[in-house]
Amino acid sequence: MMENYRKRELINTLMKGLVFFFTTLSLVPLLFILFYLIKQGIGAINWEFLTHLPKPVGESGGGVFNAIVGTIILIILSTLMAVPLGIGAGIYLAEVKTGKLVYLLRLGTDILQGTPSIVLGVIAYLWVVKPMKSFSALAGSVALAIMMLPVIICSTEETLKLIPYSLKEAALALGAPYYRTILKVILPAGFSGILTGILLGIARIAGETAPLLFTAFGSPYLNLNPLKPINALPLVVFNYASSPYPDWWRQAWGASFVLTVMVLVFNLAAKIGARKWEIKF
């Protein structure tokens, strides 16, 4: 009896040890990656790196200014495309709740959420690059916008569901028409949650490379025209990392660092926003 008890105790301690061991061990790669990123990244970053254009092959120095601008343009364009569509569909899900279209929309959102990013790149190539016969920032942002869409739809729906029904009833009782109730009462009440969703969506797309490979394509020049190929930080990391030049590797680490900080800032802003403006009634 006593022996049996000891054995059970022993197994309990052993399994606890195993769980703790594996959990701690899982931190090792993360620390390893972060260590490398910070060590190599910070060394590569200086004023020239952030504000200059790339130099031709063979010349050292130069920077990734065009890629930083490109990434910002891509983010702005795709946000402009995804936000109206995402919020509209989110309101529809929250307001209508049942029916065939709601079912289809939920299914569609789930599918988009799981679609590999490279497939979205192929889609944007077929829809934008092929008819326009040119790689372009527009094509890249179409791919990124599709990727953002499910995040915005889900967060809009979740947020609007949290807003109490009494608020809506109050507005309707005052004689406000339905559309004003939604636009002037419900949406402002859920503003912070929707904003959080948009920030999360941006964090999801900011570091994406695969959808840009054959849409935005990359470019060594500074480009502000959305109909021309454009460079982006993730593309710089990929192209420089697979090059044979140590100076480009150094710059790729720098670009990685800038990119990670960018994604992190968006994630953090979303998190802080969600906590600070938590919807409470």
Added chain:
Amino acid sequence: MTFNRDKLFERSLTFTAWLVVILVAAMCLSLMVYSLPVFRAIGWGFLFHRVWDPLEGKFGAMPFLVGTLLTSFLALLFSLPFSLAIAIFLGEYFNSGKIALFFQNTTSLLAGIPSVIYGFWGLFVLVPLVRKLEIKLGVLPYGVGIFTASLILSIMIIPYAASVGREVISLVPSELKEAAYALGATRWEVIRHVIFPYARSGIFAGILLSLGRAIGETMAVTMVIGNNNQFPSSLFAPANTMASVIANEFTEATSDVYLSALIGIALLLFLVTTVINIIGRYIIKKLSV
């Protein structure tokens, strides 16, 4: 007047909803239409042929199917002990407090690092390590290959499986756990005989979702798998996955059939990940209601 505006508002909402649905349908349709030429030229053999040689006009997707299956299942295998441990750790041992917060933040940080950076790190840190291991094992020391890609993938999918696992474990009603404790069960026995059976389907769903992620992951794999179109001969051999072959060859596709073969692979990738995802999400939805 008001009536009309209300009508307009409702119509535009419905319109947006349809737009999203149509978008998804159009995605699927485009992939199908543009992959028709390869199915017309080669037939269903496209999926089963083992030779991919664009110069000779031979397009068989089998090497990439096998490459994808091998890398993603190996990654799942490597990551499973870790993601399960984290899920139990955060769901049961430390479900609140500073330690939980620390682990949650680090895992979300891990999930936030762009995949191209994982690939870059893998190329410069992991590949030399694997090469050393291969020399010790006496296999050809490529460094890049299926094994390396699986390692990188497993690091990348740990956070997803762990966060789903944690959620379903914390869904287990405390009455059940308390009843077991009252009967004298140890903590491990509670985990093994109460929590696991209760959360089994949810954990399975988490594994499915991370499998979907591993199958669709492109950049990190492309950078360390070695990009070899031959049928993989061993776990250490350089290979290609469905996603990585698209990333590598799409801009080089010169003929219509070549391009359509790559789009056909994209279609296959889309269908496989969609099915896996829908099953996973369905299980989770059923659990959390």
